[in-house]
Amino acid sequence: MLKGALTREIWLDDDPGRNNCRELRVNGWKGQPVRLVQRALSTFGYQIVAETKDANLKDLRRTGSDWPEFAETMIGRLRLDNLHQSIERVLDDGIPGDLIETGVWRGGAVIFMRAALKAHGVTDRSVWVADSFEGLPPATLDIDRPDDLSGFADLAIDLETVRANFKRYGLLDDQVKFVKGWFKDTLPIAPIDRLALLRLDGDYYESTWDALDALYPKLAPGGIVIVDDYGLIHGCRKAVDKYRALHHVVEPIERIDHTGVWWRKA
Structure with missing residues (x-):
């Protein structure tokens, strides 16, 4: 359990460090459309983030191949x-x-x-x-x-x-x-x-x-x-x-x- 907490493997989409802000992972959205939708959804506690295309985020976290925003370790x-x-x-x-x-x-x-x-x-x-x-x-x-x-x-x-x-x-x-x-x-x-x-x-x-x-x-x-x-x-x-x-x-x-x-x- 501690390993999952330190890497945030167990909170990939609902990180306590984000004050319970949930992530909506999307592909291909850029510029003004993202900003407009983000502004509307932020009042409900959602944040839009880019979807990883080439590898599953859990695999990246397992191998220490990303820089997590909130985790205490990236190893x-x-x-x-x-x-x-x-x-x-x-x-x-x-x-x-x-x-x-x-x-x-x-x-x-x-x-x-x-x-x-x-x-x-x-x-x-x-x-x-x-x-x-x-x-x-x-x-x-x-x-x-x-x-x-x-x-x-x-x-x-x-x-x-x-x-x-x-x-x-x-x-x-x-x-x-x-x-x-x-x-x-x-x-x-x-x-x-x-x-x-x-x-x-x-x-x-x-x-x-x-x-x-x-x-x-x-x-x-x-x-x-x-x-x-x-x-x-x-x-x-x-x-x-x-x-x-x-x-x-x-x-x-x-x-x-x-x-x-x-x-x-x-």
């Missing part, structure tokens, strides 16, 4: 399932350490981490929430420039919004630790002793490298690394491959879906 059900399985593995195997995501957007994945710990009655681990809370910076490296996301306001989710999302699910407590700022500045000095799970979602080469460089040495043997953008963003993949080669990381990379991957530290 989709497949990557959420992987996160769930990864948490279960490290808990079942007694791998010591905390859980972290670097690059959290609206906080859906870290909210799920905290929920999983609560469901298991775990009180001696923290969930670290690391983000600039200002969106992505302008790409400074050539490898990142084709994927520069600094101009996307929808990615700039402030800290108070993420805190409010935790609170909405009753999961904002002392086990949730926020790390605000650019990774190169914050992660090397964050008071993290040991990690059992490291989830990377920083998009860029630079952000991915900074997170691996600061945090992978703190990952306990048997701990799990998840990389959200490995199959989608060239800079992210290059950073992971270079770090693994430089530090002789030979554990096999396992694919989650079209973009997400994970491996387990030996």
Whole structure:
């Protein structure tokens, strides 16, 4: 149920974040006709939205292939399932350490981490929430420039919004630790002793490298690394491959879906 709520799979046409505004999905309507009909229907709580032509919206949400307007996460059900399985593995195997995501957007994945710990009655681990809370910076490296996301306001989710999302699910407590700022500045000095799970979602080469460089040495043997953008963003993949080669990381990379991957530290 929580996964469906965080992805909004269970509210595709009636999202609570829309104040119970229902969506009418249409094809081919443009311009003034849409505006006139929208004005009339808005008094009844309806909103016209474009129908997805090439893929069912549920499939897009399942694979994390759209940018949902209200959901707390855009990683989709497949990557959420992987996160769930990864948490279960490290808990079942007694791998010591905390859980972290670097690059959290609206906080859906870290909210799920905290929920999983609560469901298991775990009180001696923290969930670290690391983000600039200002969106992505302008790409400074050539490898990142084709994927520069600094101009996307929808990615700039402030800290108070993420805190409010935790609170909405009753999961904002002392086990949730926020790390605000650019990774190169914050992660090397964050008071993290040991990690059992490291989830990377920083998009860029630079952000991915900074997170691996600061945090992978703190990952306990048997701990799990998840990389959200490995199959989608060239800079992210290059950073992971270079770090693994430089530090002789030979554990096999396992694919989650079209973009997400994970491996387990030996």
